[in-house]
Amino acid sequence: MGRFFTFNGRINRLAYCGYIFLAGLITMIPQIIYALTENTFAFIIYILMYIAYVALSICLAVQRLHDIERPGTHWFLLLIPLYNIYLGFLLLFKKGTDGPNQYGEDPLAKKATM
Secondary structure, three states, X not given: OOOXXXXXXXXXXXXXXXXXXXXXXXXHHHHHHHHHHOOHHHHHHHHHHHHHXXXXXXHHHHHHHHHOOOOHHHHHHHHOOOHHHXXXXXXXXXXXXXXXXXXEOOHHHXXXXX
16 A cells, blocks of 8 residues: 555556546445434544545556656646646546656556566
8 A cells, every 4th residue: 555655656547547446436435324324433434534535646646647757746737627627638548658757667567577
C-alpha cells in the first residue's frame, strides 16, 4: 500500500483506472450501510474512508501525470471546472511516455522484463 500513497514514480493507464475504481467501490460500502441503517458509526467510517480515498486519488493522479511527463503539481488543475474534464481524459486515455523519463522508469517496461 505504501507504493500508492507517494508522489514519486509513474503509473500506467490501466493501473490508474483499476485502482481508482476499486478504491471508489470500497469507499461506497460504508456509505451504503449508513444509508440503509443511519448508523453514526458507519457514517464516521465512511468519512474516514473518503478522506483516505481523496488522498489516494491525488497520489495516483500525480503518478499518472508523471507518466505523461507533466509535473505533479498539475493535479491542482483538476479543481478547475471544465478544464478538469480535459485533464481527466488525458489521465485516462493518453499513453505514457515510452522508456524512462525524469520521473522514473516506464511502468510497462518493468512488466515486460518480469
